[in-house]
Amino acid sequence: MSVLNVDKFQPGLSVDCVILGFHHNELKILLLKLKDLERWALPGGFVEKEEDVDKAAVRILRERTGLKNIFLQQFHLFGNVDRNEEAYADILLEKGIVDKELYDWLDQRFVTVGYYALVEYSRVEAPTPDYFSESCEWCSLSNLPNLWLDHGRILEKAHETLKRQLNYQPIGLNLLPPRFTMPELQALYETILGKTLDRRNFQRKMMGYGILIRTGERRTGGAHKSPWLYEFDEEKYRQGLADGLNAGW
Amino acid sequence: MSVLNVDKFQPGLSVDCVILGFHHNELKILLLKLKDLERWALPGGFVEKEEDVDKAAVRILRERTGLKNIFLQQFHLFGNVDRNEEAYADILLEKGIVDKELYDWLDQRFVTVGYYALVEYSRVEAPTPDYFSESCEWCSLSNLPNLWLDHGRILEKAHETLKRQLNYQPIGLNLLPPRFTMPELQALYETILGKTLDRRNFQRKMMGYGILIRTGERRTGGAHKSPWLYEFDEEKYRQGLADGLNAGW
Numbered sequence: 001m002s003v004l005n006v007d008k009f010q011p012g013l014s015v016d017c018v019i020l021g022f023h024h025n026e027l028k029i030l031l032l033k034l035k036d037l038e039r040w041a042l043p044g045g046f047v048e049k050e051e052d053v054d055k056a057a058v059r060i061l062r063e064r065t066g067l068k069n070i071f072l073q074q075f076h077l078f079g080n081v082d083r084n085e086e087a088y089a090d091i092l093l094e095k096g097i098v099d100k101e102l103y104d105w106l107d108q109r110f111v112t113v114g115y116y117a118l119v120e121y122s123r124v125e126a127p128t129p130d131y132f133s134e135s136c137e138w139c140s141l142s143n144l145p146n147l148w149l150d151h152g153r154i155l156e157k158a159h160e161t162l163k164r165q166l167n168y169q170p171i172g173l174n175l176l177p178p179r180f181t182m183p184e185l186q187a188l189y190e191t192i193l194g195k196t197l198d199r200r201n202f203q204r205k206m207m208g209y210g211i212l213i214r215t216g217e218r219r220t221g222g223a224h225k226s227p228w229l230y231e232f233d234e235e236k237y238r239q240g241l242a243d244g245l246n247a248g249w
Numbered sequence: 250m251s252v253l254n255v256d257k258f259q260p261g262l263s264v265d266c267v268i269l270g271f272h273h274n275e276l277k278i279l280l281l282k283l284k285d286l287e288r289w290a291l292p293g294g295f296v297e298k299e300e301d302v303d304k305a306a307v308r309i310l311r312e313r314t315g316l317k318n319i320f321l322q323q324f325h326l327f328g329n330v331d332r333n334e335e336a337y338a339d340i341l342l343e344k345g346i347v348d349k350e351l352y353d354w355l356d357q358r359f360v361t362v363g364y365y366a367l368v369e370y371s372r373v374e375a376p377t378p379d380y381f382s383e384s385c386e387w388c389s390l391s392n393l394p395n396l397w398l399d400h401g402r403i404l405e406k407a408h409e410t411l412k413r414q415l416n417y418q419p420i421g422l423n424l425l426p427p428r429f430t431m432p433e434l435q436a437l438y439e440t441i442l443g444k445t446l447d448r449r450n451f452q453r454k455m456m457g458y459g460i461l462i463r464t465g466e467r468r469t470g471g472a473h474k475s476p477w478l479y480e481f482d483e484e485k486y487r488q489g490l491a492d493g494l495n496a497g498w
Binding site: 010011012013047049050051052053054056074076077079080081109111113164167168244245 | 259260261262296298299300301302303305323325326328329330358360362413416417493494
């Protein structure tokens, strides 16, 4: 018997999860180090025959990393023929990690559905690796290890999607503390965009969205002039998520 | 021999195309009327084993409708188990439209990748139906016929995606004449959004995007005060497509 009962799964269909973590103004990604290989992979897996693809993504993320209660967003299907060109099944068979049945399963053409989430990573439980992996770690986006197959491309596409979403969706709730300063919010945007923003334009644009409340209190104790503390107007924030932020249209 | 050589295709994977047409300030959708059934379907089909999914979408659209040179944009994978719950293969077998081999193929679970395009429909060649369909027509979005399977949901999701894209992507090139008035551009937005927009806000926001050039000429001959003619600054338009329109970030 194989480590995986492949008859349970839809043929040729997989799911991969891009879990981006934000912590101390840094973007990280959760990756699995594959056993006996100098390669890292996105947490991914297969879809059961009687399972919705969106639900499979949640289950796979939990099984492969121990992470629960993560809101996953589908962003793209990767369906090129050459995405499986690396003879990865061969390597696994050779190393004795998979048997012949599982080898044949892995050797077919797969299309994969990409999901992503942005989380405050100190709030998630300790991730744990699965059978195929020897460890599960947060890796720095600016210093990525060698990635498996087209996982680098999948990560890149997820990051592009996230950047684009900054133009029409609010971000920050559950990533920042309940009360935060404008420079802290700006740092979140700058980290995701990978560039510096003009302080005044940022403030004007953010206030224009109507999702921030200035609390009337200031952060004290820093070296600089004490900045105002803000919080999200949660109702308007959720409305912005649903309708888009530039809903002047 | 079946009408379709099913061995050529990836199992369980299909593609559906939402082709929205804009003409005389109306939104239409291209649908196929299925043979012997009071149901209409999006142009769709299967992915060949040696074919990229994106390329399959282009081929399928051409084969099923005769449409060429359409830029298709992938927008979502529909992967719920119950999306195939309608006993459609049974009906086709009963009506003698498919044989047993094709029946078994159609009866499996499919996930489908949605693609969409917005086109000026008078510019596309006459659409022609395929083997499964008796006609291929532009139908009004406001008065849809009975749709097959979850195709109503797929259409809705495509329309939502298009509305959201108005918030960060330019639109109008190849849909409007080379020179157009601000009211004509506004009508395009209003048609897609399904609501009336404030004239002055619209103009201010559009000009703020920096993608329009006022030509210095006016449209004459109408009953109203002759409006200015605009054209797109194609370089900035394409930059807006690539980087997003609110690229203040």
